[in-house]
Amino acid sequence: MLHDLQPDALGPHGQAMTDAVSACVHCGFCLPTCPTYRELGEEMDSPRGRIILMKEVLEGRLPPEAADPYLDRCLGCVACEPACPSGVEYGSLISPYRARRHQDRRRPVMERLRRAMVAATLPHPGRLALSMKLANWAKPLAGFLPRGFRPMLDLVPDRLPLREPGQERHTPEGRPIRARVALLAGCAQQVLAPEIQRDAIEVLLANGVEVIVPEGQGCCGALSWHIGQGKRAVEFASANLDAFGAVMGEVDAIVTTAAGCGSTMREYGLILAGTGREDEARGFVEKVRDIAVFLRRLGWDPAPPEFPEPVKVAYQDACHLANAQGVIDEPRGLLRSIGKVELVEIADPRICCGSAGTYNLDQPEIAAALGRKKAQAILETGASLVASGNIGCLTQLRHHLGLLAGEKAPELVHTVTLLARAYRGESV
Numbered sequence: 001m002l003h004d005l006q007p008d009a010l011g012p013h014g015q016a017m018t019d020a021v022s023a024c025v026h027c028g029f030c031l032p033t034c035p036t037y038r039e040l041g042e043e044m045d046s047p048r049g050r051i052i053l054m055k056e057v058l059e060g061r062l063p064p065e066a067a068d069p070y071l072d073r074c075l076g077c078v079a080c081e082p083a084c085p086s087g088v089e090y091g092s093l094i095s096p097y098r099a100r101r102h103q104d105r106r107r108p109v110m111e112r113l114r115r116a117m118v119a120a121t122l123p124h125p126g127r128l129a130l131s132m133k134l135a136n137w138a139k140p141l142a143g144f145l146p147r148g149f150r151p152m153l154d155l156v157p158d159r160l161p162l163r164e165p166g167q168e169r170h171t172p173e174g175r176p177i178r179a180r181v182a183l184l185a186g187c188a189q190q191v192l193a194p195e196i197q198r199d200a201i202e203v204l205l206a207n208g209v210e211v212i213v214p215e216g217q218g219c220c221g222a223l224s225w226h227i228g229q230g231k232r233a234v235e236f237a238s239a240n241l242d243a244f245g246a247v248m249g250e251v252d253a254i255v256t257t258a259a260g261c262g263s264t265m266r267e268y269g270l271i272l273a274g275t276g277r278e279d280e281a282r283g284f285v286e287k288v289r290d291i292a293v294f295l296r297r298l299g300w301d302p303a304p305p306e307f308p309e310p311v312k313v314a315y316q317d318a319c320h321l322a323n324a325q326g327v328i329d330e331p332r333g334l335l336r337s338i339g340k341v342e343l344v345e346i347a348d349p350r351i352c353c354g355s356a357g358t359y360n361l362d363q364p365e366i367a368a369a370l371g372r373k374k375a376q377a378i379l380e381t382g383a384s385l386v387a388s389g390n391i392g393c394l395t396q397l398r399h400h401l402g403l404l405a406g407e408k409a410p411e412l413v414h415t416v417t418l419l420a421r422a423y424r425g426e427s428v
Contacts, residue, residue, distance in 0.1 A: 001021055001022060001023075001024045001025065001026065001051070001052075001055065003018070003021050003022065003055050003059065004059050005017070005018045005021060005055065005058055005059060006018075010058065010096075010100075011096075011100070011274065012273035012274025012275075013092075013096035013099075013270065013273055013274075016089070016092040016093070016096065016270055016273075017054075017058070017092065017093050017096050017097065019089070019092070020051070020088050020089050020090060020092050020093035021051060021054070021055050021093065023084075023086045023087055023088045023089075024048065024051050024086065024088050025086050026048060027084075027085065027086070028048060029083050029084060029085055030046060030047040030048055030079075030080035030083050030084055030088075030090075031046045031047075031048065032083075033079040033080055033083040033350065033351075034046050034047055034079060034080055035075055035077065035079070035351055035352045035354075035366075035370055036073050036074065036075065036366060038351070039366055039369055039370070040073075040366075042070075044070040045070055045073055047074075047080035047088075047090050049070065050067075050070055050071055050074055050094065051088070051090070051093065053066075053067040053070055053071065054067065054071070054093060054094070054097050057097075058097070064101055064105070068101070068105070071094065071097070071098070071101075072362070072363070073363055073366065074094060075319075075352050075354075075356040075359050076091065076094065076095070076226050076356055076357065076359075077319035077320075077323060077352040077356055078090055078091045078319065078320075078323045078324050079319060079323050079350050079351070079352065081323060081324070082322075082323055082326070082350075091267070091324065092270060095225055095226060095267075095270075096230070096270070098226070098227065098228035099225075099228050099229070099230030099233075100230075101228060102227070102228030102229060102230065105228075114361070115227065115362075117131075118223070118358055118361060119223065119224065119227070119229060119232070122187065122188055122219075122223050122358070123187045123218065123219030123223055123224070123236065124187065124219070125187050125188075125190040125191050128187065128188060128191045129160060129191045132156050132157070132160060132191065133160070135156040136156060139156070157192065160191060160192070161192075161193065161194055161195065168212060168213050168214070168215055169210070169211070169212050169213075170201050170204075170205055170210065170211040170212075170213075171205075171210050172205050172206075172208050172209070172210060173205075175208050176208060177208055177209070177210050178207065178208035178209060178298065178301065179208070179209045179210070179252045179253070179298060180209065180210040180211075180212065180250060180251050180252055181204065181209055181210070181211055181212070181251050181252060181253045181254070181255045181294065182212045182213075182214055182244055182247050182248075182251045182253075182254045182255070183197070183200065183201070183204075183211050183212065183213050183254075183255050183256075183257075184217065184220065184240075184254065184255070184256045184257070184258075184261055184262075184265070185197060185213055185217060186219075186220075186256075186257070186258050186261055186391070187218070187219045187220075188391060188392075189257070189258055189391040192391055192395060193391055193394065193414065195417060196257050196391070196414045196416060196417060197257065198420075199414070199416050199417045199419070199420035200255070200257050200291055200416045200420075202420045202423065202424075203291075203295070203416055203419045203420050203423060204255075204291075204295075206302075206423050207295070207298060207300060207301055207302075208301060209298070211255075212247050212250075212251060214243045214244050214246060214247050215243065216239065216242065216243035216246075217239070217240055217243040217244065218236060218239050218240065218243075219236045220236060220237075220240065220256075220260075220261040220264045220265050221233040221234075221235075221236030221237045221240075221264055221271065222260045222261060222263070222264035222357060223357060223358060224236060225264055225267070225271060226357050226358075227357075227358065227362075230271075233264075233271050234271060234272060234275060237265075237268050237271050237272055237281070238272070238275070238277065240265070240268075241268070241272075241277060241280055241281065241284055244284065245280070245284075248283070248284070248287070251287070252287075253287050253288075253289045253294050254284070254287045254288045254289065255289055255290075255291050255294050256288065256289070256290055256291065257290075257291050257389070257414065257416060258389075258390055258391050258392075259290065259318035259319070259320040259321040259324075259325070259327075259389050259390035259392075259393075260318075260320045260357060260390060260392060262288060262289075262290045262320070262321070262325060263320035263321075263324040263325055264320075265284070265285070265288045266285050266288050266324075266325065267285075268281040268284055268285055269281045269282050269285055290321060290325065290327050290330070290389065291389075291415075291416055292321075292327060292330040292331040292334055292389060292415060292416075293327055293330050295330075295334060295419075296330040296333055296334060300337065303337060304337065304338050304419055304422035304423050305339070305422055305423065305425060306338060306339020306340045306422070307338065307339065307340045307341065307421075307422060307427065307428055308340075308425075308427050309340065309427060309428075310340045310341075310342060311340060311341055311342070311384060311385055311428045312342045312344055312381075312382060312383045312384055312385070313335055313341050313342065313343055313344070313383055313384075313385050313386070313387055313418070314343075314344050314345070314346050314378055314381045314383035314385070314386045314387075314410070315331060315332055315335060315343060315345070315346070315386075315387050315388070315415075316346060316349075316353065316374075316378070316386055316387070316388035316393055316397065317346075317349045317350060317388075318388055318389050318390035318392075318393050319350075319352050319356070320390065321389050321390065322349070322350060323350065327389075331387070331389055331415050334415060334419060335387060335415065335418065338418070338419070338422045341418075344381045344382070344383055345381070346374070346377050346378055346381055347377045347380065348373075348377060351370070351373075351374070352370055352374075353370060353371055353374040353393050353396050353397055353400075354366065354367035354368065354369070354370030354371040354374070354396055355367070355371075355390075355392035355393050355395065355396035355397075356392070357392060360396055367396070368400075371396050371397065371399065371400035372400055372403075372404070374397060374400070375397060375400035375401045375403070375404050375405075376404060378397065378401065378410065379401070379404060379405055379409075379410075383410050384410050384411070384428075385410055385411050385412075385413065385418070385428055386401075386410050386411070386412045386413070387412075387413055387414065387415045387417075387418050388412065388414065388415065389414065389415050391414075394412045394413075394414065397412055398412050411428075
């Protein structure tokens, strides 16, 4: 695409942004992969349309307010990237653009308040747990709350699972150490599903992997990066470079159990551009692995035992695994390695479920439409259990499957939880 953009004028992310604009040739291969284009049918709600809008704003030809509604509706699922024959790295354009726009954008008061509440709680497990307890008490008053706050209550579980204090190092007993990893603990996942980390550690230990959970780590920065809070994203990324840097020399990989976290950590080179830590970030990124990728490459020793009874499992592709990281075959391979598991596919597997970080809070109508469609597609598989590699997908789909099927809804678990159940000899 022809443009008048000057990379140096766009700051430290300027080259990545202009490269994305230059690579787009208006071919339209991205359109059928884009959830909002499929839902709304508007050119400006497609990746191609949004690239034009961002280019026009950055060139000074279009007021940014005119582009805001269309760019706000982008999920950031990057389903357009693997579909693009020209290799447009759309995520390298929209996230830095949002960070630039965030600096001088004035949103309505209630929207600013809601976004500030989310940004102040989600990345911090203690605050998040407290806010969810308070939200449960507020559910009977939902009708009196401002409209923008109600979707937040819909996604709050009635009861939070018990969080257990963790330890920093976990070593396999009675066998040689095959590998050593540093594990990202995450933030929201610690509160909503702490069993995922426990199950991940259990599966890794069963395969001779020593696990270090570095002290001082925190949120990966995904929330801040995707909603335009670039400075906060830099702070989170820098803190994690420090925390994981203390053990980088002794680990074979940095393992994540959340697709959104892994995807963001693999963008640290972009997020930290202009900070002087780019080389450090690139070395960090080279070691980041989703747990499914790490286990698949490591190989089982021993393989998980088969389940006592046959079980039909549907695998839900998290966008930030399949689209952003290209992780498609590895989790399926792990699930197929469990005896008596019949793995079935969900229709339109690359279409987002509507979670997309905080999208189901920011754009609840579109998110709900996508969630309903994904939940219906899951029910049509006849699966009794759904596995996924992202806490956001699990939370969104649990809500919408509950609405559609009630007590007959299939159980939703993280992929690693299903593996841990097999190693424990549990039924499913």
